[in-house]
Amino acid sequence: MTVLILGGTAEARDLAAQLHERGVDVVSSLAGRVTRPRLPVGEVRVGGFGGVEGLTAWLRENGVQAVVDATHPFAERIAANAFHATQAAGIPLLRLARPGWQPTEDDRWHWADDLEEAAALLPGLGSRVFLTSGRQGLAAFADLDPLWFLIRCVDPPGQPLPRRHEVVLDRGPYRLDGERALMTEHDIDVLVTKDSGGAMTAAKLTAARELGLPVVIVRRPPRPSAPETADAAAAAEWVLNQ
Structure with missing residues (x-):
């Protein structure tokens, strides 16, 4: 199967490595906003898709069977585009999101x-x-x-x-x-x-x-409603079950 990981985060790199080890074809997409990004294993593409329509077409043309949105918690635009594009293409979407910080009584x-x-x-x-x-x-x-x-x-x-x-x-x-x-x-x-x-x-x-x-x-901006996990291993199992 082919999986698209919308990445740029440590969680995205962890997931790409786990899926690569298990024989899954992974394409990691980076926004291209950092000059020298840390690259995940597997195929990497840099830059946008051309909005919802462009991403929908790309998913269909490349036979993608699942998408994991592991972008930064403040990457609002690509998160919204991923939601609408996967809905249009009929492809399952998972959000891999690290938990937010919590204050202590001394903060x-x-x-x-x-x-x-x-x-x-x-x-x-x-x-x-x-x-x-x-x-x-x-x-x-x-x-x-x-x-x-x-x-x-x-x-x-x-x-x-x-x-x-x-x-x-x-x-x-x-x-x-x-x-x-x-x-x-x-x-x-x-x-x-x-x-x-x-x-x-x-x-x-x-x-x-x-x-x-x-x-x-x-505060983090709101995200479209989608299945979510904070664990890369759980995300890998989700992908393998699609």
């Missing part, structure tokens, strides 16, 4: 529905911001001139950016001692992130907790 979390709301919360929480929401959507923070930002992303961000900022290019997984040192060195007093979930980037939350810093967290 000082402030939830926001989007980056704009996150930016609006900042002036009342701190003046030196560790911004780890990725390189897209940074325009939401561009007008906060009194605040200073340490912006971390994988690839260089585009304009506009906050007037007072420093950019650090890095890729997870991150270690607790490194996150703690980074925040201390730059006198960070508030952290901004998206609820990406998973262990690869969770150390910043632990460091913020230890340092007593407030954290602004952007």
Whole structure:
């Protein structure tokens, strides 16, 4: 059988490896937004499909028998396209999604529905911001001139950016001692992130907790209703049962 994995995440790479070992033809699709992505085993395609119609046609032309959406929790467009395309093509869809983060009683979390709301919360929480929401959507923070930002992303961000900022290019997984040192060195007093979930980037939350810093967290956008699992092994079994 041929399976399409909409990937770019560690979970997607794990699933591709498990299916490849069991003789399944896997095609992993990456959005192409990162310059040097970590590649999964098996066939890889990079770039979009041309919306719902393009993805529907591609699924049919390539004889795909199942689709696993293992994209980032904030990849709204491809998630919606995958749902509608698999419905149109009559192909089963599974969502492989890591659980979101959960606060402890010692955390000082402030939830926001989007980056704009996150930016609006900042002036009342701190003046030196560790911004780890990725390189897209940074325009939401561009007008906060009194605040200073340490912006971390994988690839260089585009304009506009906050007037007072420093950019650090890095890729997870991150270690607790490194996150703690980074925040201390730059006198960070508030952290901004998206609820990406998973262990690869969770150390910043632990460091913020230890340092007593407030954290602004952007909630995950809603996804179309589909069967879902958080476990790559369970996703592999689901594929083999289609």
